[in-house]
Amino acid sequence: MKPLGIIVCVKVVPKPEEVSVNPETRTLDRAKARSELNPPDMNAIEMALALRERYGGSVSLLSMGPPFAAPYLQVGLAMGADHAYLLSDRLFGGADTLPTSFALARGIQKIGEWDLVLCGEESSDGATGQVPAGIAEWLDCSQATYAMDLALLPDGRLRAEREIRGGHEVIAVSLPAVVSVKLGVNEPRFMDMELRRTAPAVTVWNASDLGVDPASLGFEGSPTVVGAVWQAKSPERRREFLDGTLQEKARLLAERIRALVSF
Amino acid sequence: MIPPAYAPDEARGLWVFLEQEGGQLEGVALELLGKGRELARARGILLTGLLLGHGVEAGARQAIAHGADHVVVAEDPLLAAYTTDAYTNVSARIILERKPETLLLGATPNGRDLAGRLAVRLRTGLTADCTGLAWEEGTGLLLGEVTGFGGGVMASIKCARHRPQMATVRPGIFPLPPSDPDHAGRIESVAVSLEAGEIRTQILERVRHAGVDITRASVIVAGGRGVKGDFGPVTELARLLGGEVGASRVACDLGWIGRDHQIGQTGFVTRPKVALVCGISGATQFSVGVKDAGLIVAINSDPEAPIFEEADVCVVDDLFPVLEALIAELKRRRP
Ligand SMILES: Cc1cc2nc3c(=O)[nH]c(=O)nc-3n(C[C@H](O)[C@H](O)[C@H](O)COP(=O)(O)OP(=O)(O)OC[C@H]3O[C@@H](n4cnc5c(N)ncnc54)[C@H](O)[C@@H]3O)c2cc1C
Numbered sequence: 001m002k003p004l005g006i007i008v009c010v011k012v013v014p015k016p017e018e019v020s021v022n023p024e025t026r027t028l029d030r031a032k033a034r035s036e037l038n039p040p041d042m043n044a045i046e047m048a049l050a051l052r053e054r055y056g057g058s059v060s061l062l063s064m065g066p067p068f069a070a071p072y073l074q075v076g077l078a079m080g081a082d083h084a085y086l087l088s089d090r091l092f093g094g095a096d097t098l099p100t101s102f103a104l105a106r107g108i109q110k111i112g113e114w115d116l117v118l119c120g121e122e123s124s125d126g127a128t129g130q131v132p133a134g135i136a137e138w139l140d141c142s143q144a145t146y147a148m149d150l151a152l153l154p155d156g157r158l159r160a161e162r163e164i165r166g167g168h169e170v171i172a173v174s175l176p177a178v179v180s181v182k183l184g185v186n187e188p189r190f191m192d193m194e195l196r197r198t199a200p201a202v203t204v205w206n207a208s209d210l211g212v213d214p215a216s217l218g219f220e221g222s223p224t225v226v227g228a229v230w231q232a233k234s235p236e237r238r239r240e241f242l243d244g245t246l247q248e249k250a251r252l253l254a255e256r257i258r259a260l261v262s263f
Numbered sequence: 264m265i266p267p268a269y270a271p272d273e274a275r276g277l278w279v280f281l282e283q284e285g286g287q288l289e290g291v292a293l294e295l296l297g298k299g300r301e302l303a304r305a306r307g308i309l310l311t312g313l314l315l316g317h318g319v320e321a322g323a324r325q326a327i328a329h330g331a332d333h334v335v336v337a338e339d340p341l342l343a344a345y346t347t348d349a350y351t352n353v354s355a356r357i358i359l360e361r362k363p364e365t366l367l368l369g370a371t372p373n374g375r376d377l378a379g380r381l382a383v384r385l386r387t388g389l390t391a392d393c394t395g396l397a398w399e400e401g402t403g404l405l406l407g408e409v410t411g412f413g414g415g416v417m418a419s420i421k422c423a424r425h426r427p428q429m430a431t432v433r434p435g436i437f438p439l440p441p442s443d444p445d446h447a448g449r450i451e452s453v454a455v456s457l458e459a460g461e462i463r464t465q466i467l468e469r470v471r472h473a474g475v476d477i478t479r480a481s482v483i484v485a486g487g488r489g490v491k492g493d494f495g496p497v498t499e500l501a502r503l504l505g506g507e508v509g510a511s512r513v514a515c516d517l518g519w520i521g522r523d524h525q526i527g528q529t530g531f532v533t534r535p536k537v538a539l540v541c542g543i544s545g546a547t548q549f550s551v552g553v554k555d556a557g558l559i560v561a562i563n564s565d566p567e568a569p570i571f572e573e574a575d576v577c578v579v580d581d582l583f584p585v586l587e588a589l590i591a592e593l594k595r596r597r598p
Contacts, residue, residue, distance in 0.1 A: 016415060097389060124548075130375065171465060172465045173463055239577060242577065246588040
C-alpha cells in the first residue's frame with residue numbers, strides 16, 4: 001500500500017467561555033479571551049498521526065488565521081506533524097463557510113500531494129460543521145463526516161465508521177477524501193519537547209500566494225452577513241439551595257417536581 | 264463576490280428538504296414543515312417539500328398532512344439510503360432548475376453532510392444550526408438566529424444576494440406541527456438522472472438503535488461524568504417520573520450511554536418541563552441543550568459547579584445517596 005499524504009485542517013479559536021458581547025458597541029469582545037486549538041481538531045491531528053504510524057506517509061497541518069495562530073501550529077508539529085502551513089492575510093478575514101472552505105481547498109492544492117484531508121467535526125466558536133463538506137466540494141472528492149474510526153481497505157479505499165442520527169454506519173469511500181473527525185474519539189498525545197526543538201518553521205502564505213481572486217475571499221467573498229449580535233440570556237433561575245438531611249432534601253425535591261409533572 | 268448560481272428575482276418559494284429513513288420522514292423534517300408553513304403564510308408563498316428516496320409515497324403524503332403545499336419527489340433505488348454524492352447531485356439538479364428562494368434542512372449528521380456540500384455546489388450562503396427563523400422587516404430576507412461560542416453569544420445572519428438562502432435547524436427547536444389528513448397538496452414525481460458511477464460512497468453496514476427521542480421528553484434525568492459509569496439510579500428515576508435519560512457529552516464519549524441521549528451543542532436541544540441534572544458540571548456547550556427547560560434541578564457535589572448558576576433547585580451533595588433517597592421518596596408516595 002502506498003504511503004498516505006494527510007493534511008489536517010485546524011483552527012485557532014478563542015476559549016468560548018472567555019468571549020462576551022460588549023453591551024455598548026454590540027460587537028464581540030475577544031480581547032480578554034485566551035486562544036486554543038479547536039478541541040475536535042486535536043482529535044483530527046491524533047487520528048492523522050495514528051494513520052501515519054499504521055500506513056506510513058506524512059502529516060501536514062493547514063490553518064487559516066491571523067499570524068498569532070503560528071505558535072499553535074507549532075503545538076501540532078511538536079505532537080509529530082511533519083509540516084505546517086498558515087494562510088494569513090487581511091483579505092481572508094471575515095469569511096463565512098463558503099470562502100473559508102474555498103481558501104482551505106486552494107491551500108490543500110498548493111501543498112500538493114495528498115490523499116486524505118482531516119478536519120475536526122466543528123469549531124467551538126462558529127460551530128457550523130459545514131467547512132469539511134465545503135472543502136470536499138471545492139476539491140471534487142468524496143467525504144465522510146462525523147467519523148469515529150478510519151482504516152484503509154485492501155482495495156485502497158478508505159473505510160470510515162461515522163455517526164448517523166440514532167446510530168452509525170460503516171462506509172467505504174474512494175480516495176482522495178475529506179473526513180471530519182468527531183470530538184473525543186481518541187486521546188490526543190502530548191507534545192514531545194525534542195520534536196518541539198527540531199520542528200520546521202511554519203510556512204505562511206498570503207492571498208496572492210494562493211493565486212486566487214481576492215473577491216472570492218474573506219468578507220467580500222461571503223454570501224452571508226452577520227446582523228445583530230447579542231449576549232445569550234438564559235431565563236432567570238431561582239437558585240434555591242436545599243438544606244437538611246437526605247430525606248428532607250428528597251422530600252423537597254419530590255415536591256418541586258410534583259408541582260410540574262404528574263407521575 | 265463569488266457569483267451566485269441564480270439571482271434573487273428569479274427565485275420563488277420556500278423549500279424544506281425532507282430527510283427520511285426507510286420512507287418515514289424524520290421528526291426534524293416535520294418540525295421544519297410546521298415552521299415553514301408559518302413562514303410561507305406570512306409572505307403568501309408556497310411551501311414545497313423536497314423528498315429523495317426509494318418507495319417514499321407515504322412520506323410525501325405525510326409531508327402534505329404536515330403543511331406542505333407541494334412535494335417534489337425524486338425516487339431511485341440509488342437514493343434508498345443517504346450518500347453524499349447521490350443526494351447532492353440530485354438535489355442540486357432539481358434546485359438549479361426550480362430555483363427556490365429559501366431552502367431549510369434538518370441539522371442531523373446527514374442533513375449537515377448534505378447542506379455543507381450543497382451550499383458550495385450552489386455557491387450560496389448557509390446559516391447553520393439556527394435556533395430561530397424569521398423574515399426581515401422590509402427586505403423579506405430570511406434571518407437565521409444562531410448561537411456561537413458554546414452558546415454564550417447570539418447573532419442573526421442573512422444572505423442578501425445569493426439564492427437559495429440556506430439554513431439548517433437542529434431537531435427539537437421547533438414544535439411538531441399537528442397532522443391534518445384533509446390538508447390538500449400536490450405530489451410531483453420528477454425524473455432522476457443518476458448513474459451508479461457518480462457515487463463514491465458504498466455503505467457497508469448501517470446500525471440504527473430503536474432510538475429514544477429526548478427532544479420531546481417532558482421529564483429528563485441527565486447524568487454526566489459524576490455518575491462514574493453507573494446510569495442505574497438515573498435510569499430508575501427517569502422511569503419513575505415517566506421521563507427519558509439524558510447525558511453530557513463526556514458520559515457518551517466514555518461509552519456509558521448511547522449518543523441519542525446526548526444533550527447540548529453537539530447533541531440534542533431539549534425543552535422538558537423538568538430536567539434533573541446529576542453529576543454534570545454545566546459547561547455552556549451542555550447548558551444550551553437544557554436552557555429552555557421549565558425547571559432545572561442540579562445535583563452536584565461541587566458547590567462551585569457552574570450548573571448551579573443555571574438551576575432552580577440546587578442540591579450540593581453526592582448524587583448517589585440523593586438519588587437513592589429521592590427514588591425511595593417517590594416510591595413511598597406512590598398511590
Ligand atoms: C466543540 C465542543 C462541543 C461540545 N458539545 C457538547 C455537548 O453537546 N454536550 C455536552 O454535554 N458537552 C459538550 N462539550 C463538552 C463540554 O465542554 C464539557 O466538557 C462537558 O459537558 C462536561 O461533561 P460533564 O459535566 O459530564 O463532566 P465534567 O465537566 O467532568 O463534570 C462532572 C461533574 O460531576 C460532578 N461530580 C463528580 N462526582 C459526583 C458525585 N458523586 N455526585 C455529584 N456530583 C459529582 C463534579 O463536581 C463535576 O461538576 C463540547 C465541547 C466542545 C469543545
